[in-house]
Amino acid sequence: MAVEIHPTAIVADSAELADGVSIGPFCIVGEAVRIGPGTRLHAHVVVEGRTTLGANNHVHPFAVLGGPPQHTAYKGEDTELVIGDNNLIREHATMNIGTPHGGGVTRVGSNGLYMIESHVGHDCIVGDNVILTKQATLGGHCQIGDYVIVGGLAAVHQFTRVGRHAMIGGLAAVVKDVIPYGSVWGNHAHLEGLNLVGLKRRGFDRETINTLRAAYRLLFADEGTFQERLEDTAQTYADSPQVMEIIDFIRADASRPLCLPEREV
Known part of the structure; x- marks a missing residue:
């Protein structure tokens, strides 16, 4: 041609x-x-x-x-x-x-x-x-994983990592790392949960999504320290590649702050 x-x-x-x-x-x-x-x-x-x-x-x-x-x-x-x-x-x-x-x-x-x-x-x-x-x-x-969607007018701060299949809502100011499969929004951005819509659209089966949801609840529960919950989640869901992707993402750079869910006051 x-x-x-x-x-x-x-x-x-x-x-x-x-x-x-x-x-x-x-x-x-x-x-x-x-x-x-x-x-x-x-x-x-x-x-x-x-x-x-x-x-x-x-x-x-x-x-x-x-x-x-x-x-x-x-x-x-x-x-x-x-x-x-x-x-x-x-x-x-x-x-x-x-x-x-x-x-x-x-x-x-x-x-x-x-x-x-x-x-x-x-x-x-x-x-x-x-x-x-x-x-x-x-x-x-910035390090942006596969299948990430960044909403309109959102800004991702320098050196921030965003894991695969994550969703960043419009107008979000992202200054902390976003876990794989996570969904964040707000200024400054906080973790709202998992990107369930994206997971369903990309063909993840119900069992995988339910496992991710259970692991998410354990990892971001109120009990214990975050490090304790991280180890508990890794042990409980060691056979789940998707959960271990989140665990490995967090462990890969402990110096980086992480987007977390907002706590009710």
Whole structure:
């Protein structure tokens, strides 16, 4: 398949364009950019820096991919942005390259939806099948698991981890880590329970969901210390991969604060 470049687009000679790439009107593609087969830049898209776009991505007008990190310590070092396949990136979305002290790479997975004015900050690691809705924002160094949904106008603070299949409600300010399968909302965000709607939509069976609900009640009960409940949950549900994913997520970085349920006063 031939590469299509609109006459008004500006594409650097050294940019690498695979078969079937389509570059629309008034797009700008930089010198160190690589674009995979079937990817389409609709119009007025800027792809700069050392940015790699995989196959069959659709990027809508005024999106800017590979812009420099919004970090005062960045001095023009050679860092990069790597984006997977089959993503839909809508108008005015932005994704920045990494920083040297943060690993040097911002990674975005495949099959995602990045709605209008959403933002992926420097050094983020974003999984597959992620949805950032309108104006959702990820600060630098965030780790976002597969199938996470971030609601409109929500902001995830830098260095925050969000586990797989979690749901972040609109307008939430997330400054603490979110467990896999969790559902959080509020300012500041607190844990509301499990993302039951998402689990059902993705085909988790009733037994698995009931096990997760029972483990959740034990883990976030009022009795004992959190560490005691964590160990009790790990022992009681050691045979559940989903529960152990939550346990392992919590244990992986004990220095990070965790979104917890609100306690009634």
